[in-house]
Amino acid sequence: MVLIKYCVLAWLLGLGPALLWAQQVTLIEDSSHVYFGELIVEGINWSEDEWKEMAQDPQNMGANYLQVYVGKDPSGHQQPAMWGKYAASEHAMRFKPRFPFEFDQDYYYRFKHNQHRTEGSFRVEDRYPATRPRLLSLEPKIPVVPANILRFYLHFSTPMRRDSPYQYIHLIDQQGDTVKQAFFPAEPPLWDRQGKRLTLLFDPGRIKSGLESHEAWGLALKTNQQYHLVVEEKFSSYRGQTLSSSVSHSFVVGPLDIQSPQINNWKISAPKAHSQDSLMITFDEPIDRAQAMRWIQVQQSQDKPTKGKVHFSGEGNWVFKPDLPWGIQPYEIMVNNQLEDLAGNSLRKPFEMSAGGTDTLTPAGWITWPFHPVE
Amino acid sequence: MKPLLLTVLSFLILSTYANHPPKPGFITGTPDIQSISTMEFGPDGILFIGDSYSGKIVAVDTKDITENTTTEGIKVEDLHGKIAALLGTTADNIIIHDMAVNPISQVPYLAVSKGNRRELGYWRLPNDVSKANLIIKVNSGGSMEEFSLENISYSETTLSSIIEMDKGETYRKSSLRVDAITDLVYFQNKVYVTGLSNEEFASSIRILDFPFNDRQNASSLEVYHAAHGEYETQAPVRTFVPYEHQGASHLITAYTCTPLATFPLDKLKDGGLVKSKTVAEFGAGNIPMDMIVYQKNGQDYLMIANSTRNLMRVKIEDVFNMDTGLSSEVEGFDTAGISFVSLPSNGVQQISYLNSKNILALVLAPNGLVDLRSLSTKWF
Secondary structure: OOEEEEEOOOEEOOOHHHHHOOOEEEEEOOOOOOOOOOEEEEOOOOOHHHHHHHHHOHHHHHHHHEEEEEOOOHHHOOOOOOOEEEEEEOOEEEEEEOOOOOEOOEEEEEEEEOOEEEEEEEEEOOOOOOOOOOEEEEEOOOOEEOOOOOEEEEEEOOOEOOOOHHHHEEEEOOOOOEOOOOEOOOOOOOEOOOOOEEEEEEOHHHHOOOOHHHHHHOOOOOOOOEEEEEEOOOOEEOOOOEOOOOEEEEEEEOOOOOOOOOHHHOEEEOOEOOOOOOEEEEOOOOEOHHHHHHHEEEEEEOOEEOOEEEEEOOOOOEEEEEOOOOOOOOEEEEEEOOOEEOOOOEOOOOOOOOHHHHHHOOOOOEEEEEEOOEO | OOOOHHHHHHHHHHHOOOOOOOOOOOEEEOOOOOOOOEEEEOHHHEEEEEEOOOOEEEEEEOOOOOOOOOOOOOOEOOHHHHHHHHHOOOHHHEEEEEEEEOOOOOOEEEEEEEOOHHHOEOOEOHHHHOOOOEEEEEOOOOOEEEOOOOOEEEEEEEOOOEOOOOOOEOOOOOEHHHHOOOEEEEEOOEEEEEEEEOOOOOEEEEEEEOOOOOOEEEEEEEEEEOOOOEEEOOOOOOEEEEEEEOOEEEEEEEOOOOEEEEEEHHHOOOOOEEEOEEEEEOOOOOOEEEEEEEEEOOEEEEEEEEOOOOOEEEEHHHHHHOOOOOOOOOOOOOOEEOOOEEOOOOOEEEEEEEEOOEEEEEEEOOOOOEEEEEEEOOOO
């Protein structure tokens, strides 16, 4: 976890016991952190009453202690503090702005609690070079996809302009015609928090049988046909720079996939104990990789996660490289049963299962799969 | 935008009985709104949102029903700058798409997006540049708060035969779909919606019952565009108001470039084509942005906000006194038909009836900033 400290020590005005408490204000810039993009004040000594109030109504109480403004120094302007969500924990509070903090924009915070005051400015450095954005990958990048595929993911090199991406993305059939209304125009568009990954959702209404648009329009994709997913050159980064050329990805459509993946048919290659060899899972069918990144985890026991890096092999296998060498004790692979294949069939239930049938299902949760590093 | 003067009184009376009962046909949840293309208040604090992208009209129960009888105005200077401060950005990244004032509470609601304001142009409207997805309420002291669209009480209906996504581009270089819903008004238990349909004569008006049911009436509209010297059925109404005249209900409609036309509501037949009477040509090179009815010295007037021309005032009586509509071309940015007064405000793109003494307007001030200002009906 990388924490960028903007103001390491509080500006202490109080005396006596108050000196024991120093506030630290941090902006979380690590995109994998659960509080990515939030401003955190730590080292707050809430009184019992204050803590009670904060726990009950963090939104209104929080704004009394911490305000964030646009600009380097708000003192010369009569401008209101930014909107955001406040949250509190025992010795800390957080501020999540209504919209993400912008690159290369100055902000100013003021925190005041009893005699403690701390204030200062910060900015989110734009770490992306001012070059044209590139479409790094388009997933799933397999030659044949199921006719009822639910999602494509577009990964860009740079945060992209977030609004109205769909106008630049077209699905073209083998006659060269545009497939109309293939994708669900989610609003706001389905960007990840950094604005680098766009989820392109096929209109679920057209996929699920019985729904109005399925009956009226049918599936967007026809089996045994070839399609091109075209991303127009005009698609631009948040800086307004466009792609250097349009990108076309071709694929063939196979039959429908209406079966859930079967975890019993997955295979693991266990690593050697005392090594940093990778742990690998081979699936019985292609899995949604974005979900697999967060819904497959490794742990030694409950609350003792094993840290490491995940990637996918060329064949689509899940590969986990631990940060530290494996021990000899047993480990557990935790798999969330909501993990889906490309057509939205989860380990828990096939996509087509109607809501009425869900009573008899296993509740959403984690499946534990023990393994032993090889001696 | 333009709550009808006639209905304001009945809202006020209704509001005294209102006590947050769940409204029939309303559900609690988060409506799937893709773009707030236009919005307008109805009775009981209900805000109608027209969403061109999803092709839906969403009626939102704002529960904002505390009666306010003040005749004072509202003023907020540098509205974009203030909103930008709240949203953590700069004023050039804020676009205000529409404004509607709740006739009960007199609270203005703004449809806002974080979009690039520098992309607005002579022929580029807010909805061409970005999709509004945020509603901001302006409180009496000028402070603002978000009106969240999450977990609200709402009811919605989908328009039939709405213009398809890939049908083509407007002269403003945006998808025709942007104009699927251009304006809407609640009038006599119905919601009137203008915009583009998928029909041969694309300019349409739809009539929906409210509370919503499955019934929808849709007619195509034909209007004589004097500045082009042509009868047209493709360009949508940009803004309109209903008006009662001699016991009959009419719609007064304004189109781009810039005819003002009217027709009686009883001419509307489902699936039919209505020819309206062009009573004025207010001059080419302009988009009428907003229109309201208000009273001044006991007389009813129209006020029209424009993209490039000045704020205009028209005596409504003149609209109905004109027997024969225009039918010959008007050239060179000239005007014709009934007369209008050019009011001393340019760059006014949104207006709303606030109270008997004030019209609320987004005004481009000489310093280049946009203020929310109240135009006194004594002068305007």
